[in-house]
Amino acid sequence: MGHIYKSLWLAEALRGKDREDARFFIREDAASADLVRGGGFPLEVFPNELREEEIVARLNQWVEKHRSAFLIIDHWDWADAYWSGLAKIPGTIYVGMDVPDGRFAHFDLAFQGIRNSLSNAEFTEMGCKVYKGPKYLMSSPDFLPYAGSWKYRGHLKKVLLTFGGTDIANFSVKVLDYFENSSRHFDLTLVLGPGCPNREAVKERWARSNLDVEILRGADCLPKYMGQADLVVSAAGAGTLSELALVGAPAIVLAAVPHQMENAEKYSRAGGVLNCAKTAGAVDKTFFGLMDDLAANPEKLSALARKWAGLTDGQGIGRIVAILEEHGRF
Known part of the structure; x- marks a missing residue:
């Protein structure tokens, strides 16, 4: 659901620039539709049975x-049927977010975030003006007060668990093995995204564990x-990683x-992240050792945090809006 939040x-x-409200086009998904309607934006939903x-x-x-x-098209990857059928209508500026390699010709502007690398750059390719790097990562302006807010407290006690809007890999349950079998005590906060399909089952499973956990249904901030x-123990979505970088x-x-x-490897x-993303959908066996090591040597948390070193400043949306203003009919 990261694409929905960013959009x-x-x-x-x-x-806020007194533009006519954006209209959203999404595939059928109740949680995504609720988010868009909650923002008060016009919405068109494509039924799941429609072909690309x-x-x-x-x-x-x-x-x-x-x-x-x-x-503005925001998607990590599209089937060939989209690209072969997408027309460029004169008078409309086509903007791509996270455009796959070799597809820039379909767009006038492209904002790549960290899709290709963590280096900031601007260039033109296939007639498209491309902006890439952490400068253009999108996060809510409401997050700016929390920039650099993480502080080292001399121990590892409070752990935040967050696995995206849908937790499609069911990490909320899979990480339980470590915490149930650890001799250490942690204060746990588990964020269940609005699109998590098995929310009640996850809650019941955690309740049976007798662990000290606070379960939140989504987190606006x-x-x-x-x-x-x-x-923080999290999935390596680009949005979550940019928020970790902002907070430090x-x-x-x-x-x-x-x-x-790929995101985890780059960051x-x-x-300031330790990469346990070796296999998609799995909690790698190294997770147990990493948790034990950080608990025994909490000063490593501070060393990790220092690695962020201002990688992102949370101003990506402002930069993107300024570029759109420069090119569009504002």
């Missing part, structure tokens, strides 16, 4: 009819809780899906 933050920033080529045909028809200033924890919180990261393995080299 909502961008839409809200554009609304049918969806992109409807998208083309809508742009042809309404000639919107921008068509995850950086607040990151700053309060001694350690140390973390152990897992991969719910394959591209998160483990340049930021």
